Amino acid sequence: MAKAKKAELDLSTEEKIKEAASIVFTKKGYGNARTRDIAEEAGINLALLNYYFRSKEKLFQIVMAERIDKLFGVLGPVLNDESTTLEQKLERITESYINMLLEHPDLPIFVLSEIRNNPEQLSNRFQARKNLTESVFIKQLMARRSDVNPFHFLMNLLGMNLFPFVAKPVLQPILGNEEMYRQLMEQRKKLVPAWMKLILDKG
Amino acid sequence: MAKAKKAELDLSTEEKIKEAASIVFTKKGYGNARTRDIAEEAGINLALLNYYFRSKEKLFQIVMAERIDKLFGVLGPVLNDESTTLEQKLERITESYINMLLEHPDLPIFVLSEIRNNPEQLSNRFQARKNLTESVFIKQLMARRSDVNPFHFLMNLLGMNLFPFVAKPVLQPILGNEEMYRQLMEQRKKLVPAWMKLILDKG
DNA sequence: AAAATATTTAATCAAACGATTAAATATTTT
């Protein structure tokens, strides 16, 4: 058999296609992305794409699962870390998100708009709710401020961190050049946790 | 001529198509929306759509302009009202946005993702920057807190108000039923201005 | 009412696109 070589090339080519699909899907969305675009981006022929993945839809499912994980996977480990304070969690989540999103600015808008198009894909909703409500983070928060609804608090944290990237296509031209935008996001690494602490202490 | 009757029907049918287009485009996005969907939603034949509007693209441009105005048109009048304080502006913007978005929850994700797909459409970018930086709101803000970057402040305000709707497809299943979601948004009408005042006074 | 004009439709076209096929090329095993 051609195992060794096959596996090697498989991984390489398959990965190349997935990477290309990720780029094209993220930039254009499912409906506007053409399989020919993806093939070209990957530097391979169109038929090869269907050889590795059965269809556009299948390829999309795989890419989408990865992207969802990339967008929300940050949260789990930090929220459930027993060794950090609430304040430290705010700092780490903010730092992680801003760093990650500076490299993948259109990840949130892609994931959120595709989930809107196909809400069923978010089938782990019960799991998500349970994971969240039973997290160390929520416990710490409720111990500190039993009067603050944790969901409000989380929406604020995520809103402050994700929204500037969701709205980047609008904000960036208003702010001026890319560098100015980047500077502001860098500043927010310290500012967002400070604002959230304000809500935590004086809200 | 058939002026009177024509104009009447024109308006009615044209408006019916635009309304249908708005619904279908907003729900599915440009790429996933089919002109046949729009025609069916409007209760008319496909050809009629191209009779009134030259093409899908043209129809989309018109709908898009209206949607952008709906999403950001709220801001202008409030931000430039000389007769209200900074605090009142925070309250009014929040109240306006949450009320409007409770009726049109998928407006932000639609507008923002379509602008990402076609950034040129945001050609009024210089105008937007000037309008913003010269607004009464920014003047009031800088007079009060010269140390706070107004853009950060605005991102926070918009983030707290818009993000829960941008992320609704994710949040809603986690929160439980639609009613719970609605309740939280109603609460935020008072909470968001309070949090923003915190940043204003103690940030 | 007749003519002119506007509105609406069914049928069809042409291009775009996802997918398949069969053949060619490359790689691995024997």
Next chain:
DNA sequence: AAAATATTTAATCGTTTGATTAAATATTTT
């Protein structure tokens, strides 16, 4: 090296979809 297997491609198929056309129906003007 020959055979077997895996990888890659060019060409093509069938559907979907945006758009057009020509004819029918409705409305307005004369």
